[in-house]
Amino acid sequence: MAAAALSVGIGSFSDPADIPGLAHFLEHMVFMGSDKYPDENSFDDFTKKHGGNDNACTDCETTVFQFDIHTKYFKEGLDRFAQFFISPLMKEDSTDREIEAVDSEFQMSLTSDIHRRQQLLATFAKDGHPMGKFMWGNTKTLKTDPVERNLDVQKRLHDFQKRMYSAQYMTLAVQSKETLDTLEEWVREIFCKIPNNNLPKPCFKDEVNPFLTPKFHKLYKLVPVKNIDQVEITWALPSLLHQYRIKPLHYLSWLTGHEGGGSILALLKKKCWALELYSGNDDSGFESNSTHAVFSVTATLTDDGYDNVGEVITIIFQYIKMLQTLGPQKRIYEEIQTIEDNEFRFQEQSDPVEYVQDVVENMQYFPPKDYLTGDRLMFEYNQQVIADVTNMLTPESANIMLLSKRHEGKCEEVEPWYQSKYSVEDIPEQWTKTWQNLETNPALNLPEPNEYIARDFDLKGSDREDTPYPVKIINDNRGILWYKRDNKFKVPKGCIFFHLMSPLVNTSPKTLSLLDFFTTILEHNLSETAYAADVAQLTYHFATMETGLVIKLAGLNHKLPLLFETIVEFISSFSVTDDLFEAVKEQMTRSYHNHIIKPSKLVNDVRLSILQERKWTPVDKRAIVSKVTKNEVLEFAHEFTHNLYLEGLVQGNFTSQEASNFFTLMTDKLQCSPIPVSSLPEIRVVQLPVDVNVCKVRNFNQEDNNSLVTNYYQAGPGNLQLYTLIEWLAMRMEEPVFDILRTQEQLGYVVFAMCRNTFGILGFSVTVNTQATKFSVAHVDDRIDMFLQQFVKTLEDMSISDFDTVVSSLIKLKMVEDLYLAEEVNRNWYEITSQTYLFERLEKEVEALKVLTKDEVIEFLKSHIAKGDKCRKLSVQVVGRGEHEKYNQPLLDKNEPTVAPDTGTDPGDEGMSTQCCHEQEGRTTPGEHDGNPGLANGEISIPENDGVMDMEFLPLDDGQTDSVIRDILEWKKNLTVFPVTKLDH
Numbered sequence: 001m002a003a004a005a006l007s008v009g010i011g012s013f014s015d016p017a018d019i020p021g022l023a024h025f026l027e028h029m030v031f032m033g034s035d036k037y038p039d040e041n042s043f044d045d046f047t048k049k050h051g052g053n054d055n056a057c058t059d060c061e062t063t064v065f066q067f068d069i070h071t072k073y074f075k076e077g078l079d080r081f082a083q084f085f086i087s088p089l090m091k092e093d094s095t096d097r098e099i100e101a102v103d104s105e106f107q108m109s110l111t112s113d114i115h116r117r118q119q120l121l122a123t124f125a126k127d128g129h130p131m132g133k134f135m136w137g138n139t140k141t142l143k144t145d146p147v148e149r150n151l152d153v154q155k156r157l158h159d160f161q162k163r164m165y166s167a168q169y170m171t172l173a174v175q176s177k178e179t180l181d182t183l184e185e186w187v188r189e190i191f192c193k194i195p196n197n198n199l200p201k202p203c204f205k206d207e208v209n210p211f212l213t214p215k216f217h218k219l220y221k222l223v224p225v226k227n228i229d230q231v232e233i234t235w236a237l238p239s240l241l242h243q244y245r246i247k248p249l250h251y252l253s254w255l256t257g258h259e260g261g262g263s264i265l266a267l268l269k270k271k272c273w274a275l276e277l278y279s280g281n282d283d284s285g286f287e288s289n290s291t292h293a294v295f296s297v298t299a300t301l302t303d304d305g306y307d308n309v310g311e312v313i314t315i316i317f318q319y320i321k322m323l324q325t326l327g328p329q330k331r332i333y334e335e336i337q338t339i340e341d342n343e344f345r346f347q348e349q350s351d352p353v354e355y356v357q358d359v360v361e362n363m364q365y366f367p368p369k370d371y372l373t374g375d376r377l378m379f380e381y382n383q384q385v386i387a388d389v390t391n392m393l394t395p396e397s398a399n400i401m402l403l404s405k406r407h408e409g410k411c412e413e414v415e416p417w418y419q420s421k422y423s424v425e426d427i428p429e430q431w432t433k434t435w436q437n438l439e440t441n442p443a444l445n446l447p448e449p450n451e452y453i454a455r456d457f458d459l460k461g462s463d464r465e466d467t468p469y470p471v472k473i474i475n476d477n478r479g480i481l482w483y484k485r486d487n488k489f490k491v492p493k494g495c496i497f498f499h500l501m502s503p504l505v506n507t508s509p510k511t512l513s514l515l516d517f518f519t520t521i522l523e524h525n526l527s528e529t530a531y532a533a534d535v536a537q538l539t540y541h542f543a544t545m546e547t548g549l550v551i552k553l554a555g556l557n558h559k560l561p562l563l564f565e566t567i568v569e570f571i572s573s574f575s576v577t578d579d580l581f582e583a584v585k586e587q588m589t590r591s592y593h594n595h596i597i598k599p600s601k602l603v604n605d606v607r608l609s610i611l612q613e614r615k616w617t618p619v620d621k622r623a624i625v626s627k628v629t630k631n632e633v634l635e636f637a638h639e640f641t642h643n644l645y646l647e648g649l650v651q652g653n654f655t656s657q658e659a660s661n662f663f664t665l666m667t668d669k670l671q672c673s674p675i676p677v678s679s680l681p682e683i684r685v686v687q688l689p690v691d692v693n694v695c696k697v698r699n700f701n702q703e704d705n706n707s708l709v710t711n712y713y714q715a716g717p718g719n720l721q722l723y724t725l726i727e728w729l730a731m732r733m734e735e736p737v738f739d740i741l742r743t744q745e746q747l748g749y750v751v752f753a754m755c756r757n758t759f760g761i762l763g764f765s766v767t768v769n770t771q772a773t774k775f776s777v778a779h780v781d782d783r784i785d786m787f788l789q790q791f792v793k794t795l796e797d798m799s800i801s802d803f804d805t806v807v808s809s810l811i812k813l814k815m816v817e818d819l820y821l822a823e824e825v826n827r828n829w830y831e832i833t834s835q836t837y838l839f840e841r842l843e844k845e846v847e848a849l850k851v852l853t854k855d856e857v858i859e860f861l862k863s864h865i866a867k868g869d870k871c872r873k874l875s876v877q878v879v880g881r882g883e884h885e886k887y888n889q890p891l892l893d894k895n896e897p898t899v900a901p902d903t904g905t906d907p908g909d910e911g912m913s914t915q916c917c918h919e920q921e922g923r924t925t926p927g928e929h930d931g932n933p934g935l936a937n938g939e940i941s942i943p944e945n946d947g948v949m950d951m952e953f954l955p956l957d958d959g960q961t962d963s964v965i966r967d968i969l970e971w972k973k974n975l976t977v978f979p980v981t982k983l984d985h
Contacts, residue, residue, distance in 0.1 A: 511636070553567070
């Protein structure tokens with residue numbers, strides 16, 4: 001693949017005061033055709049037809065555009081891409097529709113606590129400072145308000161583009177297999193026509209100290225969307241972009257965010273006040289720009305932590321005071337430096353489009369010699385610079401935000417854009433007096449030297465014949481071990497993956513929840529010891545599945561065995577204190593809740609609940625989590641670890657003997673008793689009834705207007721021929737489904753088609769994220785069906801040459817060389833966890849594609865969509881709150897009942913890139929565990945009460961006659977269940 005990225009050195013800071021969001025809107029509009037290529041969606045169609053994608057993003061001071069494509073079409077792709085900056089059309093008839101797209105994007109962000117906090121922080125900025133702007137843009141700022149003020153947005157858009165999109169503000173990076181001379185020739189030929197207005201670039205570096213205002217250094221209490229208890233301490237510092245060679249904030253975040261012995265988090269965990277802590281600067285334009293830098297420490301609190309939040313903050317300040325007293329530590333800086341150097345030295349190829357995007361942004365900030373390294377390496381230790389920045393982190397200059405659902409009903413202030421409810425008060429005098437005379441805390445100290453830093457980078461020889469695919473080197477009643485030595489990438493890295501399978505896991509919601517408890521507690525037990533491995537770039541991930549527990553380790557191979565031994569030791573000696581158990585139970589309750597209030601999670605859970613013969617979701621697990629006891633977790637842990645069947649993969653810079661030793665260590669240490677393979681859990685899928693079936697559920701977040709519709713069309717048990725047919729269909733459908741449903745009809749910002757492999761049962765789906773304030777889910781469902789009917793005609797009109805072009809693009813995608821070791825390992829691991837073992841799958845799929853015909857695709861689509869003779873359609877609809885939904889109208893007040901009206905309907909009445917989803921692993925938790933404790937990406941919560949949150953099924957709208965699902969278990973109990981199906985032929 002080839003890729004290009006172009007960065008314009010302006011962003012939302014340059015928005016005119018009277019049209020907030022204009023820079024973001026311009027980013028959308030420049031992609032809507034050019035003088036040379038006037039069709040509105042021609043570039044998207046061109047890139048996707050040839051196996052690529054395109055995207056763009058607007059930051060505070062930069063706007064980045066990028067695309068990738070098959071190398072053969074790169075030069076034409078560059079020409080089409082360059083035209084957006086040479087002569088974009090930005091036609092008036094596109095304007096209104098694309099304003100709706102910007103608005104939908106903003107509407108989707110409304111439920112993000114991160115964006116809500118950022119926008120509230122923006123209100124603290126000085127009047128007129130660019131940090132105080134509303135940078136998203138929406139219908140109000142781009143349409144309603146300009147109309148009222150007689151502003152011509154179309155003219156202003158063109159004026160803004162001419163002023164801001166000038167060649168001297170731009171940087172460009174391209175990557176392809178051609179020679180550098182050829183690429184340079186292409187770039188000069190194609191991009192030389194970008195206009196240069198010869199005007200100085202907008203500059204904001206004199207706009208210093210944006211938060212030197214009375215609004216900063218207060219205690220803000222905020223009501224979040226999720227049920228989280230969180231304290232965030234924030235400092236506004238001078239811009240540090242010029243100190244990129246020293247990176248003082250990286251040094252400070254490494255220490256304040258450390259989780260090992262003597263750290264802030266280690267002490268907060270001992271007191272059971274917090275289970276997670278994040279620290280630093282995220283390098284986004286919002287937190288790091290030419291006007292200032294943000295540094296923050298955020299702790300996710302337990303109940304006791306919230307009640308003792310003043311002491312939590314004091315411990316954070318005590319640690320920072322210790323750093324100020326001891327001064328910068330050269331040993332620690334050099335340790336971080338060594339880790340970063342090792343990572344850079346042994347980096348493997350990355351996705352070309354990601355790489356050019358990184359480079360093109362670096363080009364905006366760094367001199368040429370540091371284009372490739374400026375954002376990654378710690379170049380020089382400077383004690384004075386680090387000390388100066390550390391000394392700025394004082395209690396007197398900090399702002400404090402406290403997020404909790406406990407603040408509901410107590411916050412009278414409302415942030416205007418996100419409608420976030422908050423209150424503001426002076427920081428309590430009792431706290432400030434304590435901070436004026438901070439005492440040394442003997443429980444806090446600097447981290448010890450890191451024993452996980454790799455020193456040996458030699459490549460190991462082979463102790464058995466090398467093979468192109470993994471081979472079994474152990475196969476006994478304890479399990480199977482697969483092994484492959486890396487002889488392709490030749491890097492001192494390795495991967496150790498194990499699947500711990502047990503029949504105990506998927507018997508009930510409670511057993512699945514017990515596995516979640518076991519895994520979460522294990523992570524907390526591990527964190528203090530294994531955090532050193534994490535910062536040394538050794539990754540470990542835990543994922544709880546319906547079949548058991550998956551453990552993945554990866555990184556430089558020298559110290560990976562030490563990490564593996566540590567993890568196995570903690571599994572074998574599993575224990576939990578009363579305090580930790582109660583804190584984890586609280587965390588689990590919050591995590592399940594925070595999972596189900598996300599429409600994208602809920603729509604997937606509901607779909608799989610219907611399709612799988614047995615499926616327990618976080619809704620089911622949350623109903624029983626409060627009843628789980630510590631003894632039950634300990635008993636489960638003992639039974640689980642002693643009754644396992646292991647399947648593993650060791651791949652990379654290891655010998656086969658070392659690989660065998662990993663297997664032996666785990667089976668011996670856990671004292672696994674052999675279990676019959678026949679007792680292991682197998683996941684089976686039901687056959688949907690012929691015709692259309694609808695499951696319509698209310699969004700759990702009563703204030704969320706986002707609705708999600710996934711229309712799934714089931715084909716049946718799969719083989720490679722059918723799979724590649726559906727892959728072709730999804731790839732060809734990707735651009736028109738986006739163009740028609742998103743760009744033209746503006747149903748929602750997120751629209752995509754997907755090939756679905758659900759445990760060997762194939763199908764495809766179309767998903768639209770809309771808002772109930774704009775459209776009903778019934779309307780979206782109808783429009784998806786209408787699109788598919790029209791798409792049949794598109795295929796019928798398609799020439800054989802165009803059909804073959806898509807086949808060729810898909811074949812090329814499958815034949816693209818792996819860029820890095822983990823890419824090959826993950827593909828092999830899928831074959832193992834799915835128990836298909838078809839390691840040469842890509843080659844087999846290419847063979848199937850070569851005999852695929854246009855008639856086969858058309859016949860398949862016609863027969864499987866609505867009105868087709870093989871149509872088995874399932875429409876899963878998560879319904880947001882809005883005026884377009886009869887049974888989920890906007891709340892008049894907070895206490896309005898939320899039960900759908902009784903319509904007398906009986907449950908039985910009739911009434912963005914090509915994506916291929918393999919649902920083989922049956923993950924059971926809201927998120928994959930990644931060596932940092934917590935189930936939902938660190939955001940845990942306390943619900944208002946501990947009552948059961950049942951899924952609420954809604955009736956169909958008037959006039960709809962589809963089969964409606966009102967009780968999933970009842971509905972599917974008499975359906976045919978497919979046999980266990982493996983996609984291995």
